Amino acid sequence: MSPPDGEADLGGAPCEGPVARHLLPDTAVVTGSGSLEVAGVDVVALAEEFGTPLFVYDEATLRARCREVVTAFGPGSAYATKAFLCRAMAELAIDEGLRLDVSTDGELGVALAAGAEPERIVFHGNNKSDAELSAGVGIGVGRHVVDSFDEIDRLARLLDDRRRGSRQKLLLRVNPGIEAHTHEFVATGQEDSKFGFSVATGAAREALGALRNLPGAEVVGIHAHIGSQIQRLEPFEKLAAVLTPIVAANGLAELCVGGGLGVAYLSDESAPTITEWAATVRAGCAAAGMPPGVQITAEPGRSIVATAALTCYRVGTIKELPGIRNFVAVDGGMSDNPRPVLYGSGYEAFLPRNVAAERPYPATIVGKHCESGDIVIAEARLPGDLAVGDILVTPVTGAYGFSMASNYNRVGRPPVVFVHEGRARLVVRRETVEDLLRLES
Numbered sequence: 001m002s003p004p005d006g007e008a009d010l011g012g013a014p015c016e017g018p019v020a021r022h023l024l025p026d027t028a029v030v031t032g033s034g035s036l037e038v039a040g041v042d043v044v045a046l047a048e049e050f051g052t053p054l055f056v057y058d059e060a061t062l063r064a065r066c067r068e069v070v071t072a073f074g075p076g077s078a079y080a081t082k083a084f085l086c087r088a089m090a091e092l093a094i095d096e097g098l099r100l101d102v103s104t105d106g107e108l109g110v111a112l113a114a115g116a117e118p119e120r121i122v123f124h125g126n127n128k129s130d131a132e133l134s135a136g137v138g139i140g141v142g143r144h145v146v147d148s149f150d151e152i153d154r155l156a157r158l159l160d161d162r163r164r165g166s167r168q169k170l171l172l173r174v175n176p177g178i179e180a181h182t183h184e185f186v187a188t189g190q191e192d193s194k195f196g197f198s199v200a201t202g203a204a205r206e207a208l209g210a211l212r213n214l215p216g217a218e219v220v221g222i223h224a225h226i227g228s229q230i231q232r233l234e235p236f237e238k239l240a241a242v243l244t245p246i247v248a249a250n251g252l253a254e255l256c257v258g259g260g261l262g263v264a265y266l267s268d269e270s271a272p273t274i275t276e277w278a279a280t281v282r283a284g285c286a287a288a289g290m291p292p293g294v295q296i297t298a299e300p301g302r303s304i305v306a307t308a309a310l311t312c313y314r315v316g317t318i319k320e321l322p323g324i325r326n327f328v329a330v331d332g333g334m335s336d337n338p339r340p341v342l343y344g345s346g347y348e349a350f351l352p353r354n355v356a357a358e359r360p361y362p363a364t365i366v367g368k369h370c371e372s373g374d375i376v377i378a379e380a381r382l383p384g385d386l387a388v389g390d391i392l393v394t395p396v397t398g399a400y401g402f403s404m405a406s407n408y409n410r411v412g413r414p415p416v417v418f419v420h421e422g423r424a425r426l427v428v429r430r431e432t433v434e435d436l437l438r439l440e441s
Helices: 043-050 059-073 087-095 105-113 130-139 149-160 203-212 234-250 274-287 302-308 339-343 433-437
Strands: 036-038 054-058 078-080 099-102 121-123 143-146 168-175 217-223 254-256 295-297 309-321 325-330 361-366 375-382 391-395 416-420 423-428
Touching: 036 043, 043 054, 043 309, 043 391, 043 416, 043 423, 054 059, 054 302, 059 087, 059 274, 059 302, 059 416, 087 099, 087 105, 087 423, 099 105, 105 121, 105 130, 121 130, 130 149, 143 149, 149 168, 149 203, 168 203, 203 217, 217 234, 234 254, 234 274, 274 295, 274 302, 302 309, 325 375, 339 375, 375 391
Parallel strands: 054 416, 078 099, 099 121, 121 143, 143 168, 168 217, 217 254, 254 295, 325 361
Antiparallel strands: 054 309, 309 325, 309 391, 361 375, 416 423
8 A cells, every 4th residue: 555645655765866955954065075064064073073863953944944934924823843842943933933832831841941922832732731721821821722622621710710810812723624645643634533623513613602601711713733744735725715614704813724734855755835835825715715804824843844954873784685685774763763663754865975976775774773663764775885984864854853752772862953154053962871860769
């Protein structure tokens, strides 16, 4: 069976030519000697200085994508922090005029530590704990996204006791019943989903009525999210057609279409831009009769951060099994990039010492973990002069690598470096054994 559109399977074969330029950060250049620089900083030198595995983010790319969101959708839009969150990233998104979309007390804590004003925070989550609800309502987050009838009951109790008598602004998360073309694990808008209130069954209408009766609450709009890594725009046209009548019929002021815009991971892939995505949404809303003055916003994550980053590994072992396959083992793996294991996602790989090199050597790139399924790229293509000790790079790893990293086999999570205008700064240091032991009694 073929994989769903939007996700490559483990059998996907990257091309044998040089890695495609559109998979690299905006500031990436190939020097006269053939090596890769990002933001004027040599990538091999970064790996030598900070060690491997290493996440390298281009600050200029991050800022450019944030600005594109604000220009395309408006300043009411938010950065979906689940894609990649540390204090430096939150500070950057705030600086570029985005709200922050959080869904746990941990994400909320990082957002506040980065200086986010509560009214610039959007609080999501399908199963917010009492403590998380209390924290969000207590500080007065700018938008609280309601996801279930149980949450409405808990909100009713909390809002009765809310200080200052101010009103908490709410968005109702609806389930539009749209099948997005993506992997089933990251599809969220179909009827069989744990997220939101169904439009088709009338649950969304019932929830909207219940929220309007809550003292201390103000329902400002609706929210929907149909999935992640969506590489076609048609589902967003359908989303606009479903949601616009609800907004119009209820006199709501806001519509948030969530995130989900996909990116290219392989050289022969392409994806719409944020600007094209916004234009499609706005055109779809207009065609469906969206009233004038309604604020249309979005919450992208992957499309902001994915292409901004590279992961650097060091090759530790090359094992050739004649007639079967070649294994190239690196010093990371499923603990710093679980997407290949979870979703069958495909990636490219190349040697930053010679970016323009042809890649005729077939190999399965694997990690260091005690699992046969610890695969980084199932069918990679690499230069023929690959050697133990080489720095190997996988591009487009800025989303859901660091944020989903684990300590499996008790490895420390990799550090994160931001590069900008010829300088590198460590924004998250490498975890140590001491860090791993700190929580043990």
